Amino acid sequence: MRFHFSPKTPLLSLSSSSITSLCLRPFLPSAPKSHFYPSLACHVSTGGNLRMDSTSPDPSSSSSVSVDSVADGLKNQSLREHDISNNNNNMNNENKKNNGKLSLEDLNWDHSFVRELPGDPRNDSIPRQVFHACYTKVLPSAEVENPKLVAWSDSVADLLDLDPKEFGRPDFPLKFSGASPLAGAVPYAQCYGGHQFGTWAGQLGDGRAITLGEIMNSKLERWELQLKGAGKTPYSRFADGLAVLRSSIREFLCSEAMHFLGIPTTRALCLVTTGKFVTRDMFYDGNPKDEPGAVVCRVSQSFLRFGSYQIHASRGGEDLGIVRSLADYAIRHHFPHIENMSKSESLSFSTGDNDQSVVDLTSNKYAAWTVEIAERTASLVARWQGVGFTHGVLNTDNMSILGLTIDYGPFGFLDAFDPSYTPNVTDLPGRRYCFANQPDIGLWNIAQFASTLMTANLISDQEANYAMERYGTKFMDDYQAILSQKLGLQKYNKQLVNKLLSNLAVDKVDYTNFFRALSNIKADPSIPGDELLVPLKAVLLDMGKERKEAWTSWVQTYIQELVASGVSDEERKASMNSVNPKYVLRNYLCQSAIDAAEMGDLEEVRRLLKVMERPYDEQPGMEKYAHLPPAWAYRPGVCMLSCSS
Numbered sequence: 236m237r238f239h240f241s242p243k244t245p246l247l248s249l250s251s252s253s254i255t256s257l258c259l260r261p262f263l264p265s266a267p268k269s270h271f272y273p274s275l276a277c278h279v280s281t282g283g284n285l286r287m288d289s290t291s292p293d294p295s296s297s298s299s300v301s302v303d304s305v306a307d308g309l310k311n312q313s314l315r316e317h318d319i320s321n322n323n324n325n326m327n328n329e330n331k332k333n334n335g336k337l338s339l340e341d342l343n344w345d346h347s348f349v350r351e352l353p354g355d356p357r358n359d360s361i362p363r364q365v366f367h368a369c370y371t372k373v374l375p376s377a378e379v380e381n382p383k384l385v386a387w388s389d390s391v392a393d394l395l396d397l398d399p400k401e402f403g404r405p406d407f408p409l410k411f412s413g414a415s416p417l418a419g420a421v422p423y424a425q426c427y428g429g430h431q432f433g434t435w436a437g438q439l440g441d442g443r444a445i446t447l448g449e450i451m452n453s454k455l456e457r458w459e460l461q462l463k464g465a466g467k468t469p470y471s472r473f474a475d476g477l478a479v480l481r482s483s484i485r486e487f488l489c490s491e492a493m494h495f496l497g498i499p500t501t502r503a504l505c506l507v508t509t510g511k512f513v514t515r516d517m518f519y520d521g522n523p524k525d526e527p528g529a530v531v532c533r534v535s536q537s538f539l540r541f542g543s544y545q546i547h548a549s550r551g552g553e554d555l556g557i558v559r560s561l562a563d564y565a566i567r568h569h570f571p572h573i574e575n576m577s578k579s580e581s582l583s584f585s586t587g588d589n590d591q592s593v594v595d596l597t598s599n600k601y602a603a604w605t606v607e608i609a610e611r612t613a614s615l616v617a618r619w620q621g622v623g624f625t626h627g628v629l630n631t632d633n634m635s636i637l638g639l640t641i642d643y644g645p646f647g648f649l650d651a652f653d654p655s656y657t658p659n660v661t662d663l664p665g666r667r668y669c670f671a672n673q674p675d676i677g678l679w680n681i682a683q684f685a686s687t688l689m690t691a692n693l694i695s696d697q698e699a700n701y702a703m704e705r706y707g708t709k710f711m712d713d714y715q716a717i718l719s720q721k722l723g724l725q726k727y728n729k730q731l732v733n734k735l736l737s738n739l740a741v742d743k744v745d746y747t748n749f750f751r752a753l754s755n756i757k758a759d760p761s762i763p764g765d766e767l768l769v770p771l772k773a774v775l776l777d778m779g780k781e782r783k784e785a786w787t788s789w790v791q792t793y794i795q796e797l798v799a800s801g802v803s804d805e806e807r808k809a810s811m812n813s814v815n816p817k818y819v820l821r822n823y824l825c826q827s828a829i830d831a832a833e834m835g836d837l838e839e840v841r842r843l844l845k846v847m848e849r850p851y852d853e854q855p856g857m858e859k860y861a862h863l864p865p866a867w868a869y870r871p872g873v874c875m876l877s878c879s880s
């Protein structure tokens with residue numbers, strides 16, 4: 236694969252044939268290629284094209300759930316419920332209690348971001364363009380009344396060395412709704428920009444997320460804490476700075492579900508309700524609805540995004556120096572191996588077939604950094620494809636430089652296999668961010684990022700090309716390895732995979748349940764043809780003769796491959812079940828938990844978290860969480876969502 240990249244010519248005359256071949260383009264509705272590859276303009280265009288849905292609070296609006304019923308329901312949750320010792324049967328945690336575990340007051344804060352990078356001299360939250368600065372110090376300001384803890388993650392507390400007993404403190408919800416300050420925090424909102432749906436949108440920034448600072452744990456890991464939904468900042472533009480319980484439950488649960496699936500992601504420490512209502516326009520009927528407000532405390536080693544760099548490059552002039560400072564900052568704290576890169580390491584790569592030029596990554600740390608970001612992104616997207624995760628809004632402001640899944644908005648896991656699936660109604664016209672396009676979009680976003688660094692003179696066009704090339708190679712390698720593991724095979728068999736994906740799409744087979752059931756196939760070529768589909772009968776539903784024959788033929792080929800691999804059925808089943816989850820956070824499961832929580836019953840959110848913490852285990856008694864979506868799941872707002880939340 237060879238890309239031509241120059242700041243002067245529009246990028247992405249790129250032929251990403253090797254990626255698109257895996258992207259099931261043949262199954263997609265036709266969308267003009269140019270839609271996916273608009274010209275690269277981040278360093279020349281400053282035109283705003285904001286796509287955020289606005290909110291219009293309307294006091295006269297009717298609401299299906301009254302403020303009082305929810306408030307009462309939430310009030311009834313006694314503090315005893317939040318006592319983590321009642322909830323935590325894990326002996327390890329029991330042993331660790333008070334053994335190196337810290338209270339909120341004892342957390343080890345550091346504030347490297349505000350200390351090392353330029354800040355906004357103003358600290359008000361009036362919406363404005365913030366120039367020459369990476370952040371604005373602002374305090375959480377969401378209105379709060381009797382906030383309640385909805386859910387929490389023991390495993391994230393563990394990352395922070397936080398004593399899980401702290402979740403039971405009466406003032407915990409006040410602190411994590413932002414109503415009462417957390418000792419040691421220095422809150423700020425980050426300035427960033429981004430390409431939204433392929434168009435440069437100018438300054439975006441943390442419009443409703445407020446970072447409290449970074450916590451250094453006993454392993455000297457740095458963890459940034461951020462309250463999402465904590466009120467307005469200078470980056471809120473025309474919106475309210477708030478988040479609703481519905482979207483916060485989705486973000487909280489999916490952050491943790493993805494982590495336990497083994498997919499790099501930002502994490503979530505806790506979710507609290509604010510006790511106040513927030514009005515949102517519903518995309519499906521255009522009516523405003525009052526919903527309970529909420530705040531999620533997100534945790535990540537860093538929330539730096541591609542857009543964190545783009546905004547400064549787009550402004551040019553002295554702000555180009557900020558791109559460099561931000562790159563130095565990221566490398567220093569999050570890519571120390573690159574900082575310490577030894578010249579003696581052999582890191583030279585040929586850039587093309589003719590081999591006229593060689594990229595030496597040891598001579599430019601920014602190039603090595605770009606390549607690593609490209610590879611991490613490729614690896615992340617490959618993992619998404621493996622579990623059927625569709626992000627829904629892969630704008631460059633939602634792309635983490637650490638290769639983490641970030642921003643759980645209108646995401647969705649595939650139920651029936653459909654490469655053109657997008658969970659985001661805003662995306663329906665072009666399906667830019669549909670499941671099958673994610674690998675290409677990852678590359679498009681890397682191209683924007685690389686271009687940003689070129690604009691700041693940190694990398695050459697050759698190095699940018701090389702990073703994109705590495706994206707393609709890494710994606711292919713990881714995707715093929717993941718698909719092979721899912722099939723229980725040591726070697727990637729392209730024909731077998733292509734035929735399988737085609738069959739899955741034709742028959743709209745449930746992606747998760749299919750792979751889980753597949754481990755029941757025995758590597759026995761003597762099984763008669765009419766019995767071959769028996770192990771799959773729960774997942775291959777309502778099939779005519781022709782389709783049965785297509786599947787039988789595929790299973791026959793598959794069995795031949797299994798026999799050739801020589802692995803025992805038991806061993807293969809165990810290894811397949813360790814990569815093919817039984818439980819994924821299907822949108823309808825989220826919705827059930829949301830419906831219950833909005834009525835004041837918080838148990839379903841907590842139960843769902845527990846199930847999603849062990850996605851690869853059978854979990855007897857929890858089988859209903861692996862069921863296909865019921866008919867009601869197809870109502871608008873459940874499997875199809877909007878960005879506005």
Ligand SMILES: Nc1ncnc2c1ncn2[C@@H]1O[C@H](COP(=O)(O)OP(=O)(O)OP(=O)(O)O)[C@@H](O)[C@H]1O
Nearest residue numbers: 287439440441442443444471474475476477642878
């Ligand atoms: N209710 C809101 N109030 C203020 N700003 C908002 C609101 N919703 C979204 N934004 C801002 O709009 C931009 C794009 O929104 P997007 O849906 O990607 O982000 P988000 O879900 O708020 O944030 P994040 O990427 O931090 O998870 C971001 O700058 C975001 O902060």
Ligand SMILES: [Mg+2]
Nearest residue numbers: 632633641642
């Ligand atoms: Mg976002």
